[in-house]
Amino acid sequence: MAQKRKDFQALIKKWLHANKKSGIHLLQELVRAKSTQGNEAACQNIIIRTLTNMGLQVDVWDPDENELQKNPYFASSRTEFKGSPNVVGRLKGTGGGRSIILNGHVDVVPEGDRDQWTHDPYSGKVENGKMYGRGVTDMKGGNVSLLLAIQVLQALNVTLKGDVIFESVIEEESGGSGTLASILRGYKADAAIIPEPTNMKIFPKQQGSMWFRLHVKGRSAHGGTRYEGVSAIEKSMFVVNHIRELENKRNERITDPLYKTIPIPIPINIGKIEGGDWPSSVADLVKIEGRMGVSPEETMEEAKKEMENWLQRISEVDPWFEQYPLKLEWFGARWLPGSIQTDHELVASLSRNYQSVLKKDPVIEASPWGTDGGLLTNVGETPSIVFGPGVTEKAHFPNEYIELNKVFETAEIIALTLLDWCGIELN
Numbered sequence: 001m002a003q004k005r006k007d008f009q010a011l012i013k014k015w016l017h018a019n020k021k022s023g024i025h026l027l028q029e030l031v032r033a034k035s036t037q038g039n040e041a042a043c044q045n046i047i048i049r050t051l052t053n054m055g056l057q058v059d060v061w062d063p064d065e066n067e068l069q070k071n072p073y074f075a076s077s078r079t080e081f082k083g084s085p086n087v088v089g090r091l092k093g094t095g096g097g098r099s100i101i102l103n104g105h106v107d108v109v110p111e112g113d114r115d116q117w118t119h120d121p122y123s124g125k126v127e128n129g130k131m132y133g134r135g136v137t138d139m140k141g142g143n144v145s146l147l148l149a150i151q152v153l154q155a156l157n158v159t160l161k162g163d164v165i166f167e168s169v170i171e172e173e174s175g176g177s178g179t180l181a182s183i184l185r186g187y188k189a190d191a192a193i194i195p196e197p198t199n200m201k202i203f204p205k206q207q208g209s210m211w212f213r214l215h216v217k218g219r220s221a222h223g224g225t226r227y228e229g230v231s232a233i234e235k236s237m238f239v240v241n242h243i244r245e246l247e248n249k250r251n252e253r254i255t256d257p258l259y260k261t262i263p264i265p266i267p268i269n270i271g272k273i274e275g276g277d278w279p280s281s282v283a284d285l286v287k288i289e290g291r292m293g294v295s296p297e298e299t300m301e302e303a304k305k306e307m308e309n310w311l312q313r314i315s316e317v318d319p320w321f322e323q324y325p326l327k328l329e330w331f332g333a334r335w336l337p338g339s340i341q342t343d344h345e346l347v348a349s350l351s352r353n354y355q356s357v358l359k360k361d362p363v364i365e366a367s368p369w370g371t372d373g374g375l376l377t378n379v380g381e382t383p384s385i386v387f388g389p390g391v392t393e394k395a396h397f398p399n400e401y402i403e404l405n406k407v408f409e410t411a412e413i414i415a416l417t418l419l420d421w422c423g424i425e426l427n
Helices: 002-018 020-032 040-054 065-069 134-156 178-183 223-228 232-252 302-314 345-358 371-379 404-422
Strands: 055-061 086-091 101-104 130-132 164-169 192-196 202-206 208-219 268-275 285-294 327-335 364-367 384-386 400-402
Touching: 002 086, 002 134, 002 404, 020 040, 020 130, 020 134, 020 404, 040 055, 040 086, 040 164, 086 178, 101 134, 101 178, 101 232, 101 404, 130 134, 130 371, 134 164, 134 400, 164 178, 178 327, 178 371, 192 371, 192 400, 202 345, 202 371, 208 232, 208 302, 208 404, 232 285, 232 302, 302 327, 345 384, 345 404, 371 384
Parallel strands: 101 164, 101 192, 192 384, 202 364
Antiparallel strands: 055 086, 086 164, 130 400, 202 384, 208 285, 208 327, 268 285
16 A cells, blocks of 8 residues: 555656646636636636536525625625636545535735736746736635646546545635635535645634724813813823733743744734824824734634623723713624644644655644634634745745646645545455
């Protein structure tokens, strides 16, 4: 069996090398299909064509907003999903093996200021072994790795015992409605791999996060007699500092070695502040919006409660807040935390195959951001690992790129992991 496995690995490597041009072309097609929120159909049509040509059982549907909105885990700014399909392809196993979900999202964040891009954000430009474009690293490159992993096993006439379920979902960037819709449609498995841009690190744990909004009150006055008023802008500075203290307290509790190289494991980020309506008036209202990180070891409700209790204590810092307490809202996107044990068999298999392909041990860490893994693990009862070829630091950045050789290395590692996990039907 050991020799047969070595033979398989050599054949997998050879096929991936021979089909590098077609893999790069597929990735280019996906990058050129601009798939910002509400515009995913063209990209998904490429996926549908690819899965159909592979002979997989293909399921295409627009998520039902009415069904989603009734679910407590729904989070999205959208009210309907018509024209934004989810796509699932199933490679049916012979039975008796473990199933696996390979989950990737096609939605991308907007490109931002095009002047900061060297090439067109949707060009798929290839230069010096890298491909550039919005979404190439987050996470269309990883999606192509998944497709190549399935294709190479098909090309080698490998018959798996367990089912392989490839999910191409929408809405990850705004809270995971696509993956939630797949769970509600009945897609579950014994485990899952999500190829988000991890720099090929293995993430068995992912922090969660949620958005919050604070209303800070002041008292208006003329700017010439500003001492008659109370500036909500100045009071908001107390609020930001108070929140920073909470961030420090929460992170002091994190002792998990998977976070040892991450400077702030579960940040609380202030992303937006707006207030005041006239330069010559004292501002009487400021809105602060931010993102609260949630540890894999706590629930969303526990994190919310800690934030609420901490904000109530701000009157100890400034008595103004006794009479004019902060108003806290939870709104918009959120991502559930997720966690599986580091000794889980899928972690062991991925690690072993990583070492076999790259001749070095993998880095195993906790994810610095939320993914659809929390939904799959906690709602879909499908233990999930995040592992992909994309460049973590370039996700959402201008000049986003991926190193093309890593797309194929990841495909090789995942193909070998499918052999381990699903089992092979020997002829």
